Amino acid sequence: MPRTVSRGVVALLLSCTLLLTTAACSGDDETQSASTTATPSGTSTVEQQKLAKTRFVANAGLAAGATYQWIVKPYRAGKFKKGADGRTFALVKAGLAGAFTYNRLKAAVNNAKGDPLLSKAVAPLTAGIESLKELGTKLRKGEAGDADVGAFESVINSIKDAGKSAGAEVVEKVPSASQLGG
DSSP: OOHHHHHHHHHHHHHHHHHHHHHHHHHHHHHEEEEEEEEOOOHHHHHHHHHHHHHHHHHHHHHHHHIIIIIIHHHHTTTTTTTTTHHHHHHHHHHHHHHHHHHHHHHHHHHHTTTTHHHHGGGGGGGHHHHTTTTTHHHHHOOOHHHHHHHHHHHHHHHHHHHHHTTOOOOOOOOOHEEEHH
């Protein structure tokens, strides 16, 4: 019994010490009430501009990697042709990659808005990105041709060039299969 009492006393002393330390640091009542009612703000515009290029590069790199790995490369290898081994699986992956690419390119354009130079470089490419919206479905159904795969490649190359001209060089990064499906 004496052991539990001493533990209780220690816990009480620690709690009081924490309360007194917190009260001593808080200052006057006006400061305390203002700090408790303040809402957290997002990152400042300076921080957003610093991270805009980084986020743009990450999203555009994932889009480029997915396009090359699961659309361009299998198409050139003839995986989308009728009768090819693994055609259905390749088409499903290409469809998922197409949707993923569209999503990441939209995110990259949104990130580019945080950097003035990058936003000017990427602004003319939004129409090309919008044209990719339905291509994922075409790929999944097996209806994609040379022009469709070329459209993906063209948009990705344009994004890479725009990033490079704005000082944000895009490097292809192949996303994992879970990232494609997620």
